[in-house]
Amino acid sequence: MVTRSPLKVSYLFAGPRGGPLESVRRGENHGAGFWGLCHLNAFGIEANFLDPEQVYPQALSRFLRKILSTYWIHLSVFWKLFSSDIIFTSTAFGTQLIYTLLRTSHPRWIMHDFNITGFLGKRKTRKQKIFAFMVSRCAGIVTLSKKEEDMLKEDFPHLSKKIAWIPFGADLKFFSPTPVEEKRQILVVGTDPDRDYRTLFAACEDLDIPVVVTTISSRLTPLGPLPRFVSVRRFSPQELVQEYNCSAIIVIPLDTTRRLNDAMGCSGLFEAMAMGKAIIATRTFTMESYITDGENGLLVRERDADDLRTAIKKLLADDALRRRLAANARAYAEKNLDINVCTKRLAEFFRMIAPE
Structure with a gap:
């Protein structure tokens, strides 16, 4: 043979x-x-x-x-x-x-x-x-x-x-949720060049909720001084799992107007779904491939701060919805990711x- x-x-x-x-x-x-x-x-x-x-x-x-x-x-x-x-x-x-x-x-x-x-x-x-x-x-x-x-x-x-x-x-053993008390905070993860932080920060004005961003500093430099509610941090992989675990909402804000990378945000999306989190993402071809709006996450219009603010307020006001989206996100990851x-x-x- x-x-x-x-x-x-x-x-x-x-x-x-x-x-x-x-x-x-x-x-x-x-x-x-x-x-x-x-x-x-x-x-x-x-x-x-x-x-x-x-x-x-x-x-x-x-x-x-x-x-x-x-x-x-x-x-x-x-x-x-x-x-x-x-x-x-x-x-x-x-x-x-x-x-x-x-x-x-x-x-x-x-x-x-x-x-x-x-x-x-x-x-x-x-x-x-x-x-x-x-x-x-x-x-x-x-x-x-x-x-x-x-x-x-x-x-x-x-x-x-x-x-x-x-x-x-995603590695479902590495990105595995554990029972902890969630913080009333938004986590934004990713170093893609076309993350739409400007729209996110505008959406969070007057919402009285901390926004934790983990990215490279050059992505934020064009925005000038950051709002008081924004903190920029870098995490080790293990620390990032803990930060996912305790964050109430994960936001993936995207700007595809340059039409050079519709697939941006995938790593953060897969990780957040594996961690069983309530996710809000900009509606792109790629995000629509994984998120069914209202079932395992929320999709919002691109560069629309009002739409994003409405989605954030909706999740903050409805614990049951947030838990349902989170559970469905983890179930989707277990089946497909x-x-x-x-x-x-x-x-x-x-x-x-x-x-x-």
């Missing part, structure tokens, strides 16, 4: 992943942000990431990242791509362009979609046309929303069987795309 070698998948991330991955292996962090990489071995797939830091001295790697953008950084390790069966990435578009121009079928290139339709636009500019050319010749696409999956299948019918909506999920279930689906997708 011939034993087949395990399928080899290489992930191309925007930034270095060696340190964060080690923290996952030590049990200090969850692995959801690695899109299944940490769990694929359980399904017979040999998964790893490829960074210039694995090949070059630290000083040279820093120099390469300084002169090469996120889209092009993996050109510095291009020859190493060919030892894999599948490349999986959401950002390495420059490297993908060179790969596409070579017209090679090995390895297979799968795009992890954060908003491919946003980059495609109306396909009028040169960049949009080049991007459409790349997408049309990839081996498959994993989306984070049902709407994005449907739109891409319509735009690229020859890929329709190779486009799948697969969330990266378990990282092991999501990774199994991803493994099956990889095998379907892989060369025979």
Whole structure:
């Protein structure tokens, strides 16, 4: 009997992943942000990431990242791509362009979609046309929303069987609620560039409720002095679980007007659902894929402070509603967002795309 070698998948991330991955292996962090990489071995797939830091001295790697953008950084390790069966990435578009121009079928290139339709636009500019050319010749696409999956299948019918909506999920053991007394506070989690803090802060004026924001400071700098009710904090992964646990409401305020990333907010959403929290999120294609308004969360209009304020006041005034939304959010996560279930689906997708 011939034993087949395990399928080899290489992930191309925007930034270095060696340190964060080690923290996952030590049990200090969850692995959801690695899109299944940490769990694929359980399904017979040999998964790893490829960074210039694995090949070059630290000083040279820093120099390469300084002169090469996120889209092009993996050109510095291009020859190493060919030892894999599948490349999986959401950002390495420059490297993908060179790969596409070579017209090679090995390895297979799968795009992890954060908003491919946003980059495609109306396909009028040169960049949009080049991007459409790349997408049309990839081996498959994993989306984070049902709407994005449907739109891409319509735009690229020859890929329709190779486009799948697969969330990266959450570690339900790491993000597990425990009985505690909730604080009357709003928690906002995430470092996405298009978080709509301006609308959130306007909505919370005169509500007499603290707002705890965990993000990088540069996201808030354009807003100037912050309102008195806002505190900005950074948490370790374990501390973040505790903060989720004791917060009454989780808000995910988003601004998609730049149309570059409809999938922003997914990590915070999956974590909050796993923690069984009452969630208010901006209505986007991606949020609508997971939240049924009034059932496992509330959806509000984009950049509408009045609508967001109404939703916050509604949850603060109705403990029963808040508890029901929270319980339904956890139930949804258990059924649909378990990282092991999501990774199994991803493994099956990889095998379907892989060369025979």
